[in-house]
Amino acid sequence: MNFQPPSKSLTSRDYVFIAVVVLLFVAISAGLLVVNRSLPAGGGEFLRHWAGGRAFIFERMDPYSSYVPDVVQKLVYEGITDSARDPYILDTPFHILLLYVPFAPLTDPLTARAIYTLILEWALFVLAVLSLRLTNWTAPRWFTVLFFLFAVVNFYTFQAILDASPVLLLGLCYAGIVIAFRNEQDELVGALMAVSLYFWEAGLPFLLFIAWHSYKQGRVRILAGFGMLTIVLLAVSFLIYPNWIIPYLRAGMNALRANFGYSIISVLEALIPAFGRYFAYLFIALLVFALGYEWNASQFGDSRRLYWVACLSIAAAPLLGFRTEYENLAVLIIPLALVFSVIYDRWQRFQTALTFLLLLIVFLVPWALYLFAPAFLGDLSQDILFLFFPVFTVLSLYWIRWWAIRPPRVWADSFSK
Numbered sequence: 001m002n003f004q005p006p007s008k009s010l011t012s013r014d015y016v017f018i019a020v021v022v023l024l025f026v027a028i029s030a031g032l033l034v035v036n037r038s039l040p041a042g043g044g045e046f047l048r049h050w051a052g053g054r055a056f057i058f059e060r061m062d063p064y065s066s067y068v069p070d071v072v073q074k075l076v077y078e079g080i081t082d083s084a085r086d087p088y089i090l091d092t093p094f095h096i097l098l099l100y101v102p103f104a105p106l107t108d109p110l111t112a113r114a115i116y117t118l119i120l121e122w123a124l125f126v127l128a129v130l131s132l133r134l135t136n137w138t139a140p141r142w143f144t145v146l147f148f149l150f151a152v153v154n155f156y157t158f159q160a161i162l163d164a165s166p167v168l169l170l171g172l173c174y175a176g177i178v179i180a181f182r183n184e185q186d187e188l189v190g191a192l193m194a195v196s197l198y199f200w201e202a203g204l205p206f207l208l209f210i211a212w213h214s215y216k217q218g219r220v221r222i223l224a225g226f227g228m229l230t231i232v233l234l235a236v237s238f239l240i241y242p243n244w245i246i247p248y249l250r251a252g253m254n255a256l257r258a259n260f261g262y263s264i265i266s267v268l269e270a271l272i273p274a275f276g277r278y279f280a281y282l283f284i285a286l287l288v289f290a291l292g293y294e295w296n297a298s299q300f301g302d303s304r305r306l307y308w309v310a311c312l313s314i315a316a317a318p319l320l321g322f323r324t325e326y327e328n329l330a331v332l333i334i335p336l337a338l339v340f341s342v343i344y345d346r347w348q349r350f351q352t353a354l355t356f357l358l359l360l361i362v363f364l365v366p367w368a369l370y371l372f373a374p375a376f377l378g379d380l381s382q383d384i385l386f387l388f389f390p391v392f393t394v395l396s397l398y399w400i401r402w403w404a405i406r407p408p409r410v411w412a413d414s415f416s417k
Contacts, residue, residue, distance in 0.1 A: 036114035043113040044076040046164035053104035064247035094244040095233035130175035137341035155366035160327035171331035190225025206313040261323040262386040311335030315393040342400040
C-alpha cells in the first residue's frame with residue numbers, strides 16, 4: 001500500500017474558508033469604523049501624534065511647539081479646558097513619532113482617529129488571545145467568552161479606546177515580549193522593548209525586569225535586538241530632523257510639570273489628608289522591596305516564576321508614584337488572565353463560582369464607582385477608581401503566588417479544595 005503525503009496545495013474548501021474569514025474581517029472592520037467615527041470627543045493620545053506629524057510634514061513647524069497641544073485641545077475639549085486636564089503636550093521621541101507618519105496625510109481628524117482606533121480594537125482582541133495563551137491553560141468556553149467581553153467593555157479598556165491610547169498596542173508588545181522570551185527569540189524581545197520603552201509610565205518596571213533578567217542570564221542578543229532597531233530609528237530621525245533632542249526634552253519637562261492624572265501619592269493624600277503622603281511613601285518603599293526580592297528570586301526559578309514576576313511588575317507600575325491615567329491600567333488584563341487561570345485550576349470545589357464572582361467584581365466595581373459613586377463621594381470616587389484595579393491585581397497575584405510558581409500538585413493543595 002503506497003502512502004500518499006498530504007497535498008501542499010489548497011483545496012476549494014480552503015479557498016472558501018479563507019474567503020469567508022477575509023469577508024468577515026472586512027465586514028467587522030467596516031462596522032467598527034462607522035462606530036469609531038461616532039465616538040464622543042476624545043482621542044487626544046493619538047491626535048497629538050497625528051497633529052505633530054502634520055505640523056512637521058505639511059506645516060513645516062516644530063512638532064514639539066505649543067502649536068500641537070493648542071490644536072489637540074480644541075479637538076478634544078471643544079475649546080473648553082482647564083489646568084486639571086491633560087494638556088496633550090507631544091513628549092514622544094521623534095524616532096517613535098515617525099511610526100505615526102502614515103496617518104499624517106489624512107486631513108480629517110475623525111477619520112484618522114477612527115482608523116487608528118480600529119487598529120487598537122484589533123490589537124485588543126489579539127492581546128486577549130495572547131493573555132490567555134500565556135497561562136498555558138485550556139480555559140472553558142464560557143470563561144473564554146466572558147474574558148473577551150471583559151477585555152472589550154471593562155471601564156479601563158473603554159477609556160483607552162475613547163482616548164485612542166497606544167497602551168493597548170503596548171500591552172500587545174508586553175505579551176509578545178514574555179512569549180518571545182520563553183521561546184528564546186531574543187532579538188524579537190529586544191525589538192519589542194525598543195518600541196515600547198518610550199511610554200514608560202505604563203510598564204517601566206516590567207521592561208526593567210526583563211532587561212535585568214536578560215543580563216543575569218547572559219542573553220546579550222536581547223540587547224542586540226534592542227540596539228539595532230533603536231539605532232536604525234534614531235539614524236532615520238536625525239537625518240530627517242537633526243535638532244529634535246532639545247525640543248523633545250523641553251516638551252518632556254513641560255509634560256512632567258503639568259498637573260493632571262493620578263498617582264498613589266495624590267490619591268492617598270486625597271483619601272487621608274493628614275498622613276496620606278507618608279503612607280504613600282511607605283507603601284512605595286514596601287512595593288519596591290517586594291519587587292526587588294521577587295526579581296532576585298526569579299533567577300532561581302523556571303518560566304512559571306518569570307511569568308508571575310512579569311505580571312507583578314506590570315501590575316505594580318501604577319502604584320510606584322508615577323503619574324498616570326485610567327487608560328494605562330488596561331494592560332492589567334495580562335496578569336488578570338493568570339489570576340483567573342490559577343483560581344480555576346486550584347479551587348476545584350467551587351472553581352466556576354469563584355472565578356465568575358471575581359470576574360464580576362473586577363468588571364462591575366469600576367463602572368459602579370464611575371457612574372454612581374460621584375453622587376456620594378464626589379471627587380474621591382475618581383481616586384478610588386484609579387486605586388482599585390492595580391491594588392486588586394497585586395493582591396490577587398500574591399494570593400495565587402504559591403500555586404502560580406509551583407504548579408505540580410503538592411500536599412498544600414488539599415487546603416484549597
